[in-house]
Amino acid sequence: MGKAPEYKEKLDAWIDAHREEMIEDLKTLVRINSIRGEAKEGMPYGEGPAAVIAAMQKLMESYGLSVTNYENYCVTGDLDGAGEKALDILAHLDVVPVSEDWTVTKPFEPLVVGDRIYGRGTCDDKGPGVAALYAVRAVKELGFPLKRGVRLVYGSDEECGSSDLEYYYSKEKEAEYTFSPDADFPLINIEKARLSKTFCAESAQEEALPALLRFEAGSKANVVPGKAEAVFAGLKEEDLKKAVKQLEKETGVTVSCAADGALYRVEVKGASGHAASPEAGNNALTALLRLTVLLPLAESDVTEKMHVLAALFPHGDWGGKALKVDMSDEESGDLTLSLDVLNYKDGKIEGIFDCRAPLIATDENLTLVLRKTFAEAGFSMEEGGMNPAHAVSADSFFVRTLLDCYELYSGQKGKTLAIGGGTYVHELERGVAFGCAEEGVDTHMHGDDEYMKLSVMVMSAKIFADAILRLCM
Numbered sequence: 001m002g003k004a005p006e007y008k009e010k011l012d013a014w015i016d017a018h019r020e021e022m023i024e025d026l027k028t029l030v031r032i033n034s035i036r037g038e039a040k041e042g043m044p045y046g047e048g049p050a051a052v053i054a055a056m057q058k059l060m061e062s063y064g065l066s067v068t069n070y071e072n073y074c075v076t077g078d079l080d081g082a083g084e085k086a087l088d089i090l091a092h093l094d095v096v097p098v099s100e101d102w103t104v105t106k107p108f109e110p111l112v113v114g115d116r117i118y119g120r121g122t123c124d125d126k127g128p129g130v131a132a133l134y135a136v137r138a139v140k141e142l143g144f145p146l147k148r149g150v151r152l153v154y155g156s157d158e159e160c161g162s163s164d165l166e167y168y169y170s171k172e173k174e175a176e177y178t179f180s181p182d183a184d185f186p187l188i189n190i191e192k193a194r195l196s197k198t199f200c201a202e203s204a205q206e207e208a209l210p211a212l213l214r215f216e217a218g219s220k221a222n223v224v225p226g227k228a229e230a231v232f233a234g235l236k237e238e239d240l241k242k243a244v245k246q247l248e249k250e251t252g253v254t255v256s257c258a259a260d261g262a263l264y265r266v267e268v269k270g271a272s273g274h275a276a277s278p279e280a281g282n283n284a285l286t287a288l289l290r291l292t293v294l295l296p297l298a299e300s301d302v303t304e305k306m307h308v309l310a311a312l313f314p315h316g317d318w319g320g321k322a323l324k325v326d327m328s329d330e331e332s333g334d335l336t337l338s339l340d341v342l343n344y345k346d347g348k349i350e351g352i353f354d355c356r357a358p359l360i361a362t363d364e365n366l367t368l369v370l371r372k373t374f375a376e377a378g379f380s381m382e383e384g385g386m387n388p389a390h391a392v393s394a395d396s397f398f399v400r401t402l403l404d405c406y407e408l409y410s411g412q413k414g415k416t417l418a419i420g421g422g423t424y425v426h427e428l429e430r431g432v433a434f435g436c437a438e439e440g441v442d443t444h445m446h447g448d449d450e451y452m453k454l455s456v457m458v459m460s461a462k463i464f465a466d467a468i469l470r471l472c473m
């Protein structure tokens with residue numbers, strides 16, 4: 001850990017003294033339902049996102065920042081230095097939909113309980129956004145002379161594809177340094193490459209029994225399916241029971257079977273998860289594929305194709321081992337791969353896999369290998385290559401500076417992280433994700449009873465203010 005800068009005491013005192021104001025500003029933003037709505041004239045994401053942009057604009061103006069509204073895609077607040085702007089801090093003010101199942105408070109009625117503030121958007125990403133606002137406010141009101149400027153950029157479409165930033169960067173160029181507090185502490189400098197493709201095959205329908213008639217699992221490429229269903233014809237009950245028992249033992253899924261005339265409907269329940277960390281789920285699809293192997297199905301084209309897929313995507317192999325594309329490197333970790341959609345109906349089999357690949361992956365050692373494997377198995381894979389990885393050097397001055405600030409205030413060791421998912425800075429050349437979720441703490445992001453720890457929000461404001469001073473003063 002480096003030495004504390006001489007301004008630390010002054011900075012800490014200012015931020016501690018403004019804790020209540022910070023909470024009030026966050027409450028103002030959380031009360032606005034900023035779920036994406038129908039586009040209207042001048043409101044590209046509907047009324048809620050435009051209202052929250054207006055509210056942030058008002059706050060920034062009241063604190064004396066120079067504010068620009070980019071047609072309600074984004075709003076920015078500048079604290080100018082003597083020279084050219086050096087740093088952009090990106091946060092987003094839109095939120096994901098809510099359920100009826102909140103228990104502590106209603107999603108848009110923020111409530112402080114102990115060290116937590118509950119409400120939709122408190123941790124993703126209005127709370128971190130307010131921490132950044134107070135970092136800039138502190139630097140401004142304490143009168144630190146900046147050599148270079150800092151800009152806050154608040155978008156309103158992160159949750160539905162980040163077209164807000166696409167618009168913003170069609171007008172403005174990337175700053176020398178950019179960080180976004182829309183992920184985890186300490187700091188994410190690597191976001192793996194993504195390869196997600198559909199594959200399909202026609203299958204001749206045959207009469208031989210017992211047979212698979214239908215297979216249905218998953219709906220989105222990036223979600224590990226927690227449920228899968230199939231319909232079989234001509235099965236003996238005892239054979240089905242035996243195979244199901246074996247499957248449940250092998251995979252930990254639960255299976256329910258219902259007789260429907262001469263047919264059996266089989267439903268497999270596992271646990272859904274995000275394709276960026278498939279190990280956290282229990283893939284119902286690959287379990288159901290395994291069942292097609294355990295059952296005494298008659299030889300046919302579809303039986304054979306299902307068996308081939310079961311061999312290429314064995315249940316529990318989320319590292320691409322059976323496909324012979326397992327790889328890893330020290331910086332970015334292991335490749336992950338999951339089969340997330342598979343349908344068989346009317347003689348057509350179609351699936352989608354989602355792979356997150358480390359920096360050493362290339363279209364040669366990954367995409368082409370998979371394409372060849374699928375071709376040999378009788379499937380054709382969608383055209384196109386990987387969506388490239390995002391990486392900023394862990395040894396850069398920028399990353400080391402941010403980690404120093406993190407270590408100073410958190411007392412934890414600073415380190416860089418590589419993740420399978422994409423963050424708000426994925427498309428930027430020099431951007432990193434910095435805060436505000438603590439390792440191992442579940443803030444129910446995107447779920448019911450989402451909260452932000454107030455101590456973390458205050459600590460984040462101090463970290464960000466320190467970072468601004470180290471990068472811009």
Ligand SMILES: [Zn+2]
Nearest residue numbers: 124125158182
């Ligand atoms: Zn977010």
